[in-house]
Amino acid sequence: MPSRRRRIRKLLKALLPIILLLVIAIGGVTAWLVYQITHPPHRDYLVTPEKFTRLSDRGLRATEETWTNPDGTAARGWLLRGAEGAPAIILLHAYGTDRSWLFNLGVKLNEATNFTVLWPDLRGHGPQPLVKRTSFGAREAEDVLAAISFLRTLRTPRGTPLVGDQIGLYGVELGAYAAARAGARNPQVRALALDSVPASPSAILHAAVARYMGFSNAWLDLLARSGTRLYLFEDYDDAKTCDFARHLEGREVLLLAGSDASRWRSSTVQLARCLPLSTHLELHDALPLTGLNVVSATGEQGEAYDRRVIEFFNRTLNTPAPGTYETSLRRSLSDRGRR
Template identity: 45%
Template sequence: MANSTRLFKSIARLLLPALLLIVVAIAGSAIFLVYSTARPLKTRYLVTPDKYGQLSSRAAQVTEESWSNKDGSSSRGWLLRGSDNAPAVILYHKYGADRSHVLNLGVKLNESTNFTVLMPDLRAHGENPTVQNASFGGCEAEDAASAVEYLKNLKNQNQIGLVGKNIGIFGVEMGALVAISLASKDQTIKAIALDSVPQDSDGLLTAAVDKRYPFASFATAKLAKLGTRFYFFDGCYKREPACDTARSIENRNIMLLAGVDAQDFQDSTSKLAKCFPVSNKFENKLDLSPSGYSITNASMEQSEAYDQRLIDFFRNSLTN
């Protein structure tokens, strides 16, 4: 008996360090995957207002703006002022993109409606971002609330509030998660256009990890989800499914868009359509080719048709 006990203790002493190393290695790998994916690869803006302004007098009116967030960080965005007391629309890009991806839409929306248009960079996105880590829709939703406050505090030349009572919001992929989260908490968001909506932040993270680390994607996605428990210990990561968030949104105008170019998000967006209460008014187009997820690769005709669909939606939703 004593010999057996000593044998078990010896085996335990041998295995415990190895098991500990395995646990540390798994945790370290999980945290690294989240850390690296939360810092999107940096790219230059597709186009800037300065360059666009050489072709469009309206684009030349775009200004660089910044404002404070609730956590003490700062956000930045391009602003196109509209008519006094007209509605405003916020445009949010997808993960890995930046505000330049919605600049053309923003300029055309402002030209067509005279709405004020704000085009922010999401956290960790754009050139020289002010915040280095993205949170896949969590803290970004809090930042969006600060963006709304910024719009409401804008003044015209007579120091009277510029923006009217109605606000619209558009988002693609991660931007869509931000938009739906904001709309669930802010009744002034009257029109919501969502394109390629992930099921939740885990779905967005999985897609981002798969794209960045395509080898053994099943394992890396599982590790990354585990890593969020450690990396976002402060609660910035939002785990609520988009469907649950949608159930609290009532009496709004909603447009859902998706396409075959992002089939996983096409499926999740289609399912999301069933989650909103019936008090909302809907416009759905879930078979686009391409959707806003890949609109930068579309032809000029496809891009113009996509933009016009959104312009018509916001005009009809915010002025009636």
């Protein structure tokens, strides 16, 4: 028996360095992967208000604004003011993109409806982000509530509130999750257009892992999720979209999904089943393209997508003056064609 024990101890001593190397290697890969997915790649904006003004004959007056998030961090966004007392719409982009991906849609929304439009950069996104890392939706939802509070502080030159009582939220993927979660907590959010809605922050995380690695793997997903929970700590909350969607009673909801984002189609359709019966739901789950790819779409495809979103907010939040929608929409599309 003692001889057997000695052999086992010798074997363990021989294997220990190999085990330690494996642990270090797994820990290193996990740390690298977690850092990569929580710090999305930063690119220059596709377009800015200044560039748009130079290339267009319109006197666009979008401004750069900053405000404070609930956790004390800073937020930024472009603001395009609408009519006094009109609703406001916040546009929320997908993981790995930035506010400029939704710039054309926001300009067209403003011109077609005269609503105030705000484009925030979500955490960890955009050139030189003010908050360096994403939380995959939990903190972003809190930031959306802060953005709504910021809109409430806006005043006209006469000192009256600029934004009326109704708020609309548009979001794609990460932005859609944040919009739905924030909308469920703020009754002033009356209309939500949600495109390619993830079932949870973990779903966004898994998609990010697959994007960085070039393939999907259950073990990598497990390592990434465990490492992200440790790294983000309280900033990571994996609440399911269906759980808080049940609080969207009486809201106007537009759900969009398509074959170009098949990963999110089933979760978007599932969300439709989670909404309360009192929700006024419009579902389109077979679109030729979604907000994830509309920035690279042809003029005709992009027009059809933008028109659907604009008409939804126009119908559910307010009614513009006769002829305003068609005239301004044609003008926006014409300018986009020239660019």
